[in-house]
Amino acid sequence: MQSRVLIASVALTWVVCACGKKEEAAAPQTAAPTAETPAATPPTAPTAETPANPLVAAGEAEFRTVCAVCHGQKAEGMGNYPRLAGQGSEAIRSKLLDYRAGKQMGPLTAIMAATAKNLSDEDIEALAAYIATLAQ
Numbered sequence: 001m002q003s004r005v006l007i008a009s010v011a012l013t014w015v016v017c018a019c020g021k022k023e024e025a026a027a028p029q030t031a032a033p034t035a036e037t038p039a040a041t042p043p044t045a046p047t048a049e050t051p052a053n054p055l056v057a058a059g060e061a062e063f064r065t066v067c068a069v070c071h072g073q074k075a076e077g078m079g080n081y082p083r084l085a086g087q088g089s090e091a092i093r094s095k096l097l098d099y100r101a102g103k104q105m106g107p108l109t110a111i112m113a114a115t116a117k118n119l120s121d122e123d124i125e126a127l128a129a130y131i132a133t134l135a136q
Contacts, residue, residue: 059130089132
């Protein structure tokens with residue numbers, strides 16, 4: 001009975017964390033500026049919610065979509081899922097590349113490999129840049 005519960009828990013966790021391939025969002029169509037609709041205003045200065053580095057911003061969006069459900073909103077770790085905050089970008093990049101390549105990394109390899117296989121090189125770079133900014 002306990003093994004069935006364990007198997008069901010692992011399967012549910014995998015489904016929640018490995019959500020499948022990302023779908024690319026279509027770029028919004030914008031009309032040319034007119035007297036009624038002036039040109040877009042220049043971007044505002046970065047705040048704590050909007051990082052100055054576009055790579056970090058992309059990594060934050062990817063993290064919230066792909067990683068936060070298991071690793072926590074601030075990469076603090078949750079349950080069996082490890083803390084990522086405080087790790088350097090090279091460590092994160094290396095681990096994601098290994099997972100994507102199918103290298104056995106530990107007890108959660110199956111979940112991470114399924115997730116990482118859908119990440120592009122750019123996604124991995126962005127995630128590594130973002131996670132490296134998180135406090136220890």
